[in-house]
Amino acid sequence: MTAVPSLEEIPETRRWWARGAYAAVVLAVAVPLAAAGLAGTIALVVTGLGAVLVSVAAIYWFLISRGFLRWCALALAVLAPLVVVVLYVQAGLLREVVISLALVFVALVCARAALRERGEGKAMAEYPAPTWRHAFLVMNPRSGGGKVVKFDLQRKAQELGAEVALLEGPGPVDVDALTRQAVERGADLLGVAGGDGTQALVAGIAAEHNLPFLVISAGTRNHFALDLGLDREDPSGCLDALRDGVELHVDLGKINGRTFVNNSSFGVYAEVVQSPAYRDDKTGTVLQMLPDLIKGHKGARLRAEVGGVTVDGPQAVLVSNGPYGSNDLAGLGRRTRLDRGVLGAVALSAASTREAVGLLRRATKRGLMQRTAPEVVVGADVPEIPVGVDGEALLMTTPVRCTIEPCALRVLVPRNRPGVPPAQPSLDLVRLRELAWGRHLTAPAPSARASAGE
Known part of the structure; x- marks a missing residue:
């Protein structure tokens, strides 16, 4: 499983923060009940339980529905507790409601303090910047809504002495051939201003020839740039690495011989990547994944082998170049460092609707496998399966083999950069x-096999 400190290693203060969160919730419920008297208490309890049932049902319909019904369910989930608050106020319990809301806030603060994991240690090691003579940069003027033009990246790079190749057509441009020709002409530094898919392609060539690689955050989401601590708001700042930079040595993922810098996705995940809306609205398209995940994915039957454990029939598998946080099931967050030398793997195997809803609400871990391993193999009952590789939709021959190349890529970054933001804990119940209670409530990790249908 993903590394989690044993309870003996957890500081006592974190346990007390967790217990404090539960105590605050109990007090938040008890305060209005104590003020209402016996008859009022019965009415308030019935009203409160009714609101809870309505909210849970609404959340369920939000997760399994699409379109207008989904947003009606979301509105109902929000309105139900608000109606209860109004009824409590009308019963003359305004002061108690305010106190209860304050206690709920205290509970959230305590929960976040309890769930905040200790740091990953020191930041990635920095090395002296290489001396370069011929920098070759690939720039996609259409990427990220036109950031290359907006931030005048071509002119700024050329003023620093770099050669720039614009991917402006008129037809498709073979980036692999273009970059390899530049290396043959003596390029001793490669870089990309574009999306993560193009970053991965050129990064693989840079690693192959042991050349430094420059990441310019001109894509739409720039997940790789974020995890390198680069400025995603102003990609021109990445060019500062050409005059005052340092070198980081980061891992590279490989999938059937192809490089990936972020992740490769299978099953429902991969089908989401096929959506034309994925590039512009990743969160929205993941929402489109939820109904299929909960109701049962109808595509090819997958089989994932991760670190000696086989998961048979998962609806979705995500393999990442380094593990994401333990609460990130869709690769939407970040990685605290990129030099850990292992792949991260997430497999979702919801055996029932109830289990899937609980998993997505983070109220259970049954049906979830999270591990780190140097190799992940994904097989299927068909010869080819859709795979999302750094946001690119591909078809790959099975079995699909993912491996890690530790510290294979020399990344040139500015000496002065924003850095990797601290991880914010998610509300993992x-x-x-x-x-809080000093025992593990999750299902034991499988020692050999785990089946989605068992």
């Missing part, structure tokens, strides 16, 4: 219970 299972983990909070473990911390």
Whole structure:
């Protein structure tokens, strides 16, 4: 499983923060009930339980529905607790409602303090910047809504002495051939201003020839740039690495011989990547994934082998170049460092609708496998399966083999850069219970095989 400190290693203060969160919730419920008297208490309890049932049902319909019904369900989930608050106020319990809301806020603060994991250690090691003579940069003027033009990246790079190749057609441009020709002409530094898919392609060539690689955050999401600590708001700042930079040595993922810098996705994940809307609205397209995940994916039957464990029939598998946070099931967050020398793997195997809803609400970990391993193999009952590789939709021959090349890529970054932001803890109810009561409530990790249907 993904590394989680044993309970003996967890500081006692974190346990007390977790217990404090539960105590605050109990007090938040008890305050209005104590003020209402016996008859009022019965009415308030019935009203509160009704609101909880309505909210849970609404959340369920939000997760399994699409279109207008989904947003009606979301509105109902929000309105139900608001109606309860109004009824409590009308019953003359305004002061108690305010106190209860304050206690809920305290509970959230305590929960975040309890769930905040210790740091990953020191930042990635920095090395002296290489001396370069011929920098070759690939720039996609259409990427990121036109950031190359907006930030005048071509002119600024050329003023620093770099050669720039614009991917402006008129037809498709073979980036692989273009970059390899530049290396043959003596390029001793490669770089990309574009999306993560293009970054991965050129990064693989840079690693192959042991050349430094420059990341310019001109894509739409720039996940790789974020995890390198680069400025995603102003990609021109990445060019500062050409005059005052340092070198980082980061891992590279490989999938059937192809390089990836972020992740490769299978099953429902991969089908989401096929959507034309994925590039512009990743979160929205993941929402489109939820109904299929909950109701049961109808595509090829997958089989994932991760670190000696086989998961048979998962609806979705995500393999990442280094693990994401333990609460990130869709690769939407970040990685604290890129030099850990292992792949991260997430497999979702919801055996029932109830299990899938609980998993997505982070109220259970049953049906979830998270591990790190140097190799992940994904097989299927068909010869080819769709795979999303750094946001690119591909078809790959099975079995698909993912491996890691530790510290294979020399990345040139500015000496002065924003840095990797600290991780913010998610509200993981299972983990909070473990911390508070001193026992693990999750299903034991499988020792050999795990089946989605068992």
